[in-house]
Amino acid sequence: MRGPTKGVKFAFSIYDFEGNGTMDAYYIGDCLRALNLNPTLAVIEKAGGKDKRKEKMIKLDDFMPIFAQVKKDKDAGSYEDFMEVLKLYDKSENGTMMYAELEHILLSLGERLEKTELEPVLKECCDEEDEDGFIPYEPFLKRILSYKV
Numbered sequence: 001m002r003g004p005t006k007g008v009k010f011a012f013s014i015y016d017f018e019g020n021g022t023m024d025a026y027y028i029g030d031c032l033r034a035l036n037l038n039p040t041l042a043v044i045e046k047a048g049g050k051d052k053r054k055e056k057m058i059k060l061d062d063f064m065p066i067f068a069q070v071k072k073d074k075d076a077g078s079y080e081d082f083m084e085v086l087k088l089y090d091k092s093e094n095g096t097m098m099y100a101e102l103e104h105i106l107l108s109l110g111e112r113l114e115k116t117e118l119e120p121v122l123k124e125c126c127d128e129e130d131e132d133g134f135i136p137y138e139p140f141l142k143r144i145l146s147y148k149v
Contacts, residue, residue, distance in 0.1 A: 008067050011035050012060050023063065025049055025056040031063070032070050038078070038145065039070050041111055079145060086137040096134040099126065 011034045015027040023031065028049035032039050039047070047066045050056055089097040089105075103122065106113055113121075125143035126135050 005064075008035060008064060009060060012063055022057040022059055024053055025058050026051070026053045028058070028063070028066065032067065035067065035071075037067075037070050039073070043070060043073060079141065082141050082145075083138070086141060090137070095136050095138060096130075097137050098133050099129045099135045100133060102126070102135065102137070102140070 011031050012023055014034065015023040015031050017024075025048050028047055029039060029041070029044040032044070032047075047070060048056070048058065048062075086097060086102075087093075089101050091097075099122075103118065106118055106122075107115060121144070126140050129135055
């Protein structure tokens with residue numbers, strides 16, 4: 001069990017900007033994502049994540065149970081889960097979907113984004129649309145899951 005603990009300690013240390021064994025609770029979501037988890041904003045808030053910096057500092061001992069809980073949380077979504085959802089929009093079963101549909105999904109379902117929030121993400125993560133308005137969704141998904149704000 002040393003492997004995962006070592007990875008958690010390393011990720012936590014990256015967000016320990018003061019070098020004093022604490023992390024600002026503002027970075028809980030970023031740290032969890034650095035550990036290949038995909039918590040929703042609601043999960044981050046429930047775990048103690050803060051909207052503003054310097055509201056609360058946490059120690060590694062506080063973060064370990066948060067990590068364990070989010071890791072076993074079935075609502076976080078995995079790469080495979082997201083691929084299955086995007087395949088529903090792949091009418092030709094060729095690994096592509098309409099760019100406009102992807103944009104609509106991200107603007108209207110789940111944790112909705114504003115168009116101004118979404119545009120730079122899509123620009124960064126999507127391949128160019130083809131002449132019919134389709135994009136390959138697998139490269140988008142790989143990029144979005146590794147996207148850092």
